[in-house]
Amino acid sequence: MKKGFTTIKDIARELKVSPSTVSRALKNHPDISEDTKRAVNELAEKLNYQPNAVALSLKRQRSNTIGVIIPEIVHYFFSSVISGIEDVAYEASFNVIICQSNEMADREKANIKTLLANQVDGILVSVSKATKDFSHLEKIKNSEVPLVFYDRIIPGFKADQVIIDDFDASYRATKHLIDIGKKRIAHFAGPKNLLIGQHRKQGYQKALEDAGLPVEEELVFDADSFEKARLAVLKVLESGIAIDGLFAVNDLTAIGAMQTLQKKGIKIPQEVAVVGFSDGRFSGITDPTLTSVDQHGYEMGTVATQLLLKRIHSKEDYPCETKVLNANLIIRGSSVFSP
Amino acid sequence: MKKGFTTIKDIARELKVSPSTVSRALKNHPDISEDTKRAVNELAEKLNYQPNAVALSLKRQRSNTIGVIIPEIVHYFFSSVISGIEDVAYEASFNVIICQSNEMADREKANIKTLLANQVDGILVSVSKATKDFSHLEKIKNSEVPLVFYDRIIPGFKADQVIIDDFDASYRATKHLIDIGKKRIAHFAGPKNLLIGQHRKQGYQKALEDAGLPVEEELVFDADSFEKARLAVLKVLESGIAIDGLFAVNDLTAIGAMQTLQKKGIKIPQEVAVVGFSDGRFSGITDPTLTSVDQHGYEMGTVATQLLLKRIHSKEDYPCETKVLNANLIIRGSSVFSP
């Protein structure tokens, strides 16, 4: 029992039977006599036999492993996604190989190469911000390894995908501000060239429109970080633009804004109500606590994995599916009077 | 090029040579003629040949994969660790299989079984809170698969390990409070049965001692969460215990305490200075920003992986190593006057 593990061959040798017999005995094949089965199972137990998953993979031409490409693990959202992936995979007895692209296109490419070389049965991808060329992803498709995109998709790329309805979530977030009586709602927006930035802004604008409120560009600010939010708030206050609500593209921005507003003596939510868009665990620990959109990273992970497993297990081809998850608005202190 | 990938056999068949020749040609073996090499490499290129990592693993009896068992991915600290692991592994062209124990002992056990079955070349473990029985970990040791513990270790278990010097970090955190002139420093402590809780408290007490300050049990409170911190602060204020400093066992606790203190009109850091122990990204976004111990999760991941790779690559056995990482105290607004 020194180096290496017990194999079927070891058991066969010891029992003076053939490996085939051992293999069949272990899976309770009817051709094997009860006596042999008992002997094999006992010895297997005693020697602590564990089937060699690598050999099985080679034989079966499938590895019971799924590969995940994630832009950056160190994000509440993405780590929640992994958690969801891991849980579903574990239930289905699949392993998970994680590869981090670190938002770099060539690392993403290398990751995919590794995953394919390791014969993963399917791949979950959230594309890096830097990925402009999609040939490596096309390669997955050609290799007939099932592929599911989550969160960051490629418009027009034919594959299963799971995304969040950013538009709808922003719409609801803004509508919530309107519902509590706010009339001049600012938006601290994300980058214009990113889909999420666009969608969130559009949802915000549509909610204003539907409520019959004016959609003013001067209420939209380029601010998607803690620091930019401070500056944007100062700008708002200096320029004398009156606002009574704020919908921020993410939580950090919302928090930065809240703090600056408070420093200037503005009461939240009485004078200005604030809603964020969750990308962290921050919302519960601010003062007041922050109303925010919950992105359900965990759910995204589970849904994406289910989609992938379905594809892996299905014999025939079927049309690509797109799952759109609804984000929840979690109402907290920054948009309701009293806690 | 339909199903499956190009193999060495495909190339051999096409070129009417043997698989052995192809194999050698691809690795530039001197026995192979230049002509053959050229032909093989060209065809391999053309057919986009990728060595089958599974077959290689089986042949080589090593998989170039390391397994990681992590209590919960959705924690800033642990996801940073993974990030560190991933980066070092990637550099060394190792794959990473992640398994989440979710703080459950039997899931941890199952994870280890999977990892061993998949012939990982080494395992990184942070034991779950629920693990009382260590037989599955002993099994790794017996199987001669290298094992490195990170962060959560098992006292007395002979294996490489990477830990944070909690005692030292707490000592320095407390000393910092003393250095800025605080005399009555409270400690919001973690569970007494956990090593980290004990070490952090001991560091706190030692710092007081060394400074000639009295070590009073009445200044130590059982509080290791946001909510418990609120209650503890209220208790302090009601009972009239005077404090001018607070060292909390983690950031959430520190933040909960800060908010409650502020609500009661107490100025931070002027009246009470606060230091946390980092477990998140929170410290930068509070108001004031929170002085806190940085646990260096990323570094822990890299160091643990380096230790593991060293063990994997080394032929002979050598004594177990324990790396103790020093955590940094990051001084922010909650313990300095100004910004």
Next chain:
DNA sequence: TTTTTTTACGCAAACGTTTGAAATAACCTT
């Protein structure tokens, strides 16, 4: 007893790759 059926097992090939040893062929030596 002979033939048929059943039971219980072994053989060999396969998955993709590597590698020591053997084989072939070509070229040198003397």
Next chain:
DNA sequence: AAGGTTATTTCAAACGTTTGCGTAAAAAAA
């Protein structure tokens, strides 16, 4: 021309497992 190198290639086994097919022996049927 016999023997010796050298260059190039193939063979076969191995890693651990599965599985279709074949078969010996035992049991049942004739």
